[in-house]
Amino acid sequence: MYVIKPYLKTDNKLIVAKSAMLGRSGQSKENVQIQFGIMSLYVTLYDSDLVEENEVYLSSNVIKQLGIQISCPYDLVVYENKIMVGPFIGILSELTNKKVAEMLPTYNSFVKGYRYIGGAIAVFSIEGINKEKGTIQGFLYHPKKKIWQWKTFPFPGVVMSITEPSLTSSWKAFHEQMRNIELLLGGKVFNYPHFSKWEMYQMLLPQFKHQLPETTLYKDVHNIHEMLQKHGSVYIKPLNGRLGKRIYNIVKDGPHIRIKFDVNHKSHEEVFTNEMESSRFFEKHLVRNAFLIQQTIPLKTYEQSVIDFRVMGAKNQKGQWQNLGIYSRYGARGQIVSNITAGGHTELAGKTLKEVWHLREKEVQRLEKEMEHVVLAAIQTIEGNGYHLGNIGVDIGLDDQCNISIIEINHQNPDPYIALMAEDRKAFYNCRFQNMRYARYLGGF
Structure with missing residues (x-):
C-alpha cells in the first residue's frame, strides 16, 4: 500500500518512485486520469529518485478536489490510462446521523482486519447524503488513531447497505437515495434492492416447491x-x-x-x-x-421451544459465496417464533442436531452440507432475478425426519451477531472481514 503525501503546488502532479512507476511502461510526464471513489481528475505522472517506493506525492489541490483522506494507506491500481486510488468503501448503516453516532462502537468490527483492506472506510446514514452537492457527511475511519472522525466526503466507490428501512417512515426516502447511489456507482452497491417475503416466495417457487411452505x-x-x-x-x-x-x-x-x-x-x-x-x-x-x-412448517420443538436454523453466508474476495456458520435458534418457551430478540437463544447447529435430533457426526456433516447446498442454490436464484447480495442469513426449518424447508432470506441487515450469541466469535469477525474483502473486490482492488 502507498502513503499519499501532499505536494504543495497546484499543478496537478502525481510523483512516484522511479523504480516503481506503478507498474506502468509509460514515460515520465505522461497525462493520466486519477480516480478516488466516483471522482476523477487528470494529472501529469512524474517519477523521481527522491520518492520512496511505498509513497506517492500528489498536488494538494488534487487531494482536496478528489476528497482523498491522506490519513489512510491506499492501493493504486492501473487500468490503461487510469490510476485508481482505493479502496473507498461506504457502509450505509442507518437512517439518521444520530443513530450512526450512537452505534459507532459497533462498526469497529468492520475495521478489525483493516491492514488487509486498507483505503478509506466510511459509515453514514440516509440523512447524511447531500445529492445536490454530491457529498456525504458521516464518519471516516482513522487507521493510525483507530477512531471514527466526523467528516464531509465525496461518494465512495463501493457501498454496502446494512440499513433496515422496513416498516419505518423513511422507506420512501431510503429508496430514493439508493436509486441515486446505484445510478452513480452502477453495480457497486450490494445488499440492494430489497425484496419482500412474498417476492422471495414467488422467485423461489419454480425451483424450490418442495422446500417452501x-x-x-x-x-x-x-x-x-x-x-x-x-x-x-x-x-x-x-x-x-x-x-x-x-x-x-x-x-x-x-x-x-x-x-x-x-x-x-x-x-x-x-x-x-x-x-x-x-x-x-x-x-x-x-x-x-x-x-x-x-x-405451518412442522418444526421440531424441545422443552416447549420451537427450533429452526440460521445459515450465515457472505461473499469473499473473489465474489464467491461462503458458508460461515450454521446456528440453531430456540424460541422462548411457549412462543410461536424462534427469534433471539423475542427471548430465544442460539448455539452451534451441530450441537443441537446431536442432542435433539440424536444424529451421529457423519449425519450432522451430511445434513449441514445439504442445508448449505439448498441455501446457495436459493441465493443464486435470487441474484438471477437482479438482486445484488453480499451477505445473507437464511432461516431453515427442519422436521423430525430432517426434511429441509426454506423459511426466510434475510438480506437488509443479516446481522452476524447470532455467531457471537452462539459463542462463535471467529465466525462473527470472519463475516465482517469477508464483507470488507468483497467490497474491496467490487471496487476493483
Whole structure:
C-alpha cells in the first residue's frame, strides 16, 4: 500500500518512485486520469529518485478536489490510462446521523482486519447524503488513531447497505437515495434492492416447491379460512416484517379457531368459536396486500421451544459465496417464533442436531452440507432475478425426519451477531472481514 503525501503546488502532479512507476511502461510526464471513489481528475505522472517506493506525492489541490483522506494507506491500481486510488468503501448503516453516532462502537468490527483492506472506510446514514452537492457527511475511519472522525466526503466507490428501512417512515426516502447511489456507482452497491417475503416466495417457487411452505397473499379473511381448511394451521406474517413482530399462528381446533401471537415478548391467545368472530379479529389487525399466509412448517420443538436454523453466508474476495456458520435458534418457551430478540437463544447447529435430533457426526456433516447446498442454490436464484447480495442469513426449518424447508432470506441487515450469541466469535469477525474483502473486490482492488 502507498502513503499519499501532499505536494504543495497546484499543478496537478502525481510523483512516484522511479523504480516503481506503478507498474506502468509509460514515460515520465505522461497525462493520466486519477480516480478516488466516483471522482476523477487528470494529472501529469512524474517519477523521481527522491520518492520512496511505498509513497506517492500528489498536488494538494488534487487531494482536496478528489476528497482523498491522506490519513489512510491506499492501493493504486492501473487500468490503461487510469490510476485508481482505493479502496473507498461506504457502509450505509442507518437512517439518521444520530443513530450512526450512537452505534459507532459497533462498526469497529468492520475495521478489525483493516491492514488487509486498507483505503478509506466510511459509515453514514440516509440523512447524511447531500445529492445536490454530491457529498456525504458521516464518519471516516482513522487507521493510525483507530477512531471514527466526523467528516464531509465525496461518494465512495463501493457501498454496502446494512440499513433496515422496513416498516419505518423513511422507506420512501431510503429508496430514493439508493436509486441515486446505484445510478452513480452502477453495480457497486450490494445488499440492494430489497425484496419482500412474498417476492422471495414467488422467485423461489419454480425451483424450490418442495422446500417452501405453501404461501398466499392476504387479500381478505376468506384467504385465511381457505388455508386453514387445507392445512389446519397457518402463520400470518407481514411482507416486510422483522424480528418476529406482528406474526400470528392460527390453528383450527374442531369448531374453534385459536390465534396465538406475541406482544412485548409475552404470549397471547384468542379463541373464537366460529369464522365470523375470528374474521372481525383479522379485519382489525391485518391490512390487505401487506401480509402473507403461510402453511405451518412442522418444526421440531424441545422443552416447549420451537427450533429452526440460521445459515450465515457472505461473499469473499473473489465474489464467491461462503458458508460461515450454521446456528440453531430456540424460541422462548411457549412462543410461536424462534427469534433471539423475542427471548430465544442460539448455539452451534451441530450441537443441537446431536442432542435433539440424536444424529451421529457423519449425519450432522451430511445434513449441514445439504442445508448449505439448498441455501446457495436459493441465493443464486435470487441474484438471477437482479438482486445484488453480499451477505445473507437464511432461516431453515427442519422436521423430525430432517426434511429441509426454506423459511426466510434475510438480506437488509443479516446481522452476524447470532455467531457471537452462539459463542462463535471467529465466525462473527470472519463475516465482517469477508464483507470488507468483497467490497474491496467490487471496487476493483
